[in-house]
Amino acid sequence: MANIKSAKKRILVTAKKTLKNKMIKSKVKTAISKFEKNLSAGNIDESKKTLKAAIRELDKAYSKGVLHRNTIARKKSRLCKKLNTLDA
Numbered sequence: 001m002a003n004i005k006s007a008k009k010r011i012l013v014t015a016k017k018t019l020k021n022k023m024i025k026s027k028v029k030t031a032i033s034k035f036e037k038n039l040s041a042g043n044i045d046e047s048k049k050t051l052k053a054a055i056r057e058l059d060k061a062y063s064k065g066v067l068h069r070n071t072i073a074r075k076k077s078r079l080c081k082k083l084n085t086l087d088a
Contacts, residue, residue: 021066024060024061024064024066025061025066025067027057027060027061028054028057028058028061028067031050031053031054031056031057031058032054032075032079034050034053034054035047035050035051035053035054035079036082038050039082039083039086042086044083044086044087047083047086048083051079051080051083054079055076055079058072058075058076059072
């Protein structure tokens with residue numbers, strides 16, 4: 001356990017940031033899983049809507065600094081590729 005006041009504060013701040021980051025990552029994972037569920041069911045129209053929502057959540061995660069730009073780009077690319085293979 002930390003003895004110095006600033007170290008104690010850092011522990012508290014880190015705990016808050018970790019919780020916030022977990023919430024954002026959870027939203028991203030939920031949006032992606034909803035998209036994949038609709039995709040596997042074969043609902044193309046619903047898949048397009050959920051893809052848009054998933055991309056929005058990914059962009060929010062990037063803007064808040066939770067995920068790296070290249071990670072977001074890779075995930076978006078893979079999701080679009082999945083939709084396009086089923087759509088074609």
